[in-house]
Amino acid sequence: MNPQIENNFKYHAPQPGQPELYQEIREKAKELAYLIDEKVPNSREKSLAMTNLEQTVFWANAGVARN
Template sequence: MTQDQLDNWFSYHAPEGDDLERYAKLRSAGKVFAETINECCPESADKTAAVRKVREAVMTANASIACRGK
């Protein structure tokens, strides 16, 4: 990885264009999936991990938007 990549990943990126709409769409889809996991799965460490990974996926997808795919 390059210094430019690190600088990009660890700096603030103000929303541009339709970013806010795309963030909201990802959060909404992630929430529906997390709610489905919560409804279908028994209480367990695996259920907790599954929901955590959905949250991580949404956050990582949001980062891809903020960092402009760089």
């Protein structure tokens, strides 16, 4: 059994304080998303920036949940 695989693929119930941290991360990312939306011309690069920002939020929140 690989402990990292077991941890990465199980449900992680929120611990006290985590939902607030998830929200804080999402809010900061949303600020950046609006900046990108306003300042960057519509393009493949803008789409990739938005996609990668979403991934950043996902992985940051996963890091909180898993550790």
